Amino acid sequence: xxxxxxxxWGAATASYQIEGAVKEDGRGQSIWDTFSHAPGxxxxxxxxxxACDHYHRYQDDVELMxxxxxxAYRFSVAWPRIQPDGQGPANPRGLAFYxxxxxxxxxxxxxxxxxxxxxxxxQALEDRGGWANRDTAYRFADYAQLVHDRLGxxxxxxxTLNEPWVAAFLGYGNGVHAPGRKNxxxxxxxxxxxxxxxxxxxxxxxxxxxxxxxxxxxxxxxLTPAQVNDPQAVASEADAAAVDRIHALLTRQxxxxxxxxxxPEEVLxxxxxxxxxxxxxxxDLKIINAPIDLVGINYYNPCxxxxxxxxxxxxxxxxxEDVEFAAADAPTTAMGWPIVPDGLSRLLVRLSQDYxxxxxxxxxxxxxxxDVVQDGRVHDVDRVSYLRGHLHEVGRAIExxxxxxxxxxxxxxxxxxxxxxxxxxxxxVHVDYATQTRVPKDSALWYRDVIAANGx
Numbered sequence: 023x024x025x026x027x028x029x030x031w032g033a034a035t036a037s038y039q040i041e042g043a044v045k046e047d048g049r050g051q052s053i054w055d056t057f058s059h060a061p062g063x064x065x066x067x068x069x070x071x072x073a074c075d076h077y078h079r080y081q082d083d084v085e086l087m088x089x090x091x092x093x094a095y096r097f098s099v100a101w102p103r104i105q106p107d108g109q110g111p112a113n114p115r116g117l118a119f120y121x122x123x124x125x126x127x128x129x130x131x132x133x134x135x136x137x138x139x140x141x142x143x144x145q146a147l148e149d150r151g152g153w154a155n156r157d158t159a160y161r162f163a164d165y166a167q168l169v170h171d172r173l174g175x176x177x178x179x180x181x182t183l184n185e186p187w188v189a190a191f192l193g194y195g196n197g198v199h200a201p202g203r204k205n206x207x208x209x210x211x212x213x214x215x216x217x218x219x220x221x222x223x224x225x226x227x228x229x230x231x232x233x234x235x236x237x238x239x240x241x242x243x244x245l246t247p248a249q250v251n252d253p254q255a256v257a258s259e260a261d262a263a264a265v266d267r268i269h270a271l272l273t274r275q276x277x278x279x280x281x282x283x284x285x286p287e288e289v290l291x292x293x294x295x296x297x298x299x300x301x302x303x304x305x306d307l308k309i310i311n312a313p314i315d316l317v318g319i320n321y322y323n324p325c326x327x328x329x330x331x332x333x334x335x336x337x338x339x340x341x342x343e344d345v346e347f348a349a350a351d352a353p354t355t356a357m358g359w360p361i362v363p364d365g366l367s368r369l370l371v372r373l374s375q376d377y378x379x380x381x382x383x384x385x386x387x388x389x390x391x392x393d394v395v396q397d398g399r400v401h402d403v404d405r406v407s408y409l410r411g412h413l414h415e416v417g418r419a420i421e422x423x424x425x426x427x428x429x430x431x432x433x434x435x436x437x438x439x440x441x442x443x444x445x446x447x448x449x450x451v452h453v454d455y456a457t458q459t460r461v462p463k464d465s466a467l468w469y470r471d472v473i474a475a476n477g478x
Contacts, residue, residue, distance in 0.1 A: 030428025032094030043077035050106025057200030068443030098140035108144035153212035159219035207297025238318030260329035283311035292341025318385030363411035388432035
C-alpha cells in the first residue's frame with residue numbers, strides 16, 4: 023500500500039504533557055497546574071511540573087525526530103508562557119523558547135505544525151470564568167496574534183484548538199479534566215465560546231497571512247454494538263436516533279458551525295434544556311464560520327451507543343438522555359479503549375462526504391500499552407500491530423475518496439497523560455522519567471521504515 027506522493031508523515035505532542043519547566047522564564051500558572059496539584063485529581067498525584075523536561079531537552083528531541091525521518095511535528099504552544107495572566111503584552115522569554123524550537127525543526131527539515139490551544143488555559147482567565155466567560159474567546163484571538171507575530175515568518179501550518187469537546191465537556195461537564203467543573207450549562211457555553219475563539223483566531227491568522235488553518239477535533243464513528251464488527255448491521259429506529267444524536271453532540275457540534283455556519287438542532291435542544299441559548303449571540307455563527315483549510319482528526323476508538331429509555335444524560339454528554347453508552351466487542355488498549363481500526367476509515371470517508379469543503383489530516387492516532395524495557399529495547403508488538411492496522415485503514419480511506427493529507431502518530435514521547443498521570447504510555451519513544459533517558463521503541467523504528475517507504 024503506497025501513499026500519495028505528498029502525504030505528510032509526523033508525530034504530535036502537547037505542551038503541558040512534555041515541557042515541564044512550569045515556573046521558568048516567566049511562565050504563568052495554567053488550569054492544569056492547579057488541577058494536577060489538587061489531591062485526588064490525577065492518578066498517583068502526578069503533575070506536569072517536570073514531565074519529559076522537553077523545555078531543556080528539545081534539541082535532543084528534535085534530533086530524535088530527524089533520525090525517525092519525521093516530515094512534520096505538531097506541538098502546542100503553552101498560552102501561560104506567552105501571556106502569564108492570559109492577556110496583555112507577550113512574555114519575550116516564553117516566545118523565545120518556541121523561536122528556538124522552530125528554528126531547530128527547520129534546521130532538521132521538519133515542518134512545524136503549531137496548535138495554539140491544547141487545554142492549558144491561563145489560571146488567571148479561569149479565575150474570571152474560563153471558557154464559560156465569553157471574553158476568553160477574545161483573549162484567545164489576541165494570544166494567537168502574538169504567537170503568529172513572532173513565528174509566522176517560519177510557521178505556515180496552524181491549528182487553533184485541540185479537541186474542544188474534551189476541553190468543554192470533560193473540563194466543565196463531568197470534571198475529570200481541568201478546571202474540574204461539573205456544570206452542564208457551563209460545558210455547553212464553554213463549547214460555544216471555544217468555537218467563537220476558534221473563529222476569531224482563524225480570522226486573525228488569515229489576515230496575518232497564515233497559509234493553512236486547521237481545527238482539530240476528537241471524532242469517532244458512532245455505532246451500535248452490532249455495527250462495531252458488522253458495518254452493514256441495520257440499527258433499529260430507536261438505536262439509529264441515539265446514534266444520530268451522539269454524532270451531533272460529538273462531531274457536528276463543532277464541524278457544522280465551523281464549516282456550514284450553523285448548529286445541529288440536537289445541540290440547540292441540549293442547550294435549551296441546560297441553561298438556555300442566550301450565550302449564542304447574533305453574528306457568532308458568522309465568526310465561527312471563518313474559512314479553514316483542514317480538519318484535524320484525533321481518532322482512538324469508536325463511540326458505541328444504543329437506545330436507553332429512561333436513562334439520565336451522562337455528565338459529559340448534556341443532551342444524551344435516553345441513550346446508553348455501551349461496550350465494544352473488541353480487544354482493548356491499556357486505557358481500556360477498544361481497538362477497531364476500520365472505525366478510522368469509516369470516519370474519514372464519512373467526514374470527507376459531509377464536509378467536502380476541507381481537507382483532512384489524522385492529527386492523533388496511537389495507543390497506550392504496558393511497555394517494558396528489556397536489554398535496552400522496548401518490543402512493543404501490540405503498538406506496532408495497532409499502528410499497522412490503523413495505517414492500513416488510512417490507506418483504504420484514501421482509496422475510497424477521502425481527501426486525507428497526512429498522518430501524525432500520538433505520541434512522539436511517553437508523557438503526562440492528563441488524569442492518568444504517568445502510568446499510561448502512548449509514546450513511540452520510551453521515557454524513563456527518573457533519568458529522562460529516551461529509547462526509541464520498536465514501533466518508532468517500524469514507523470521510520472514506513473515513512474521511508476511512504477507506505478506499508
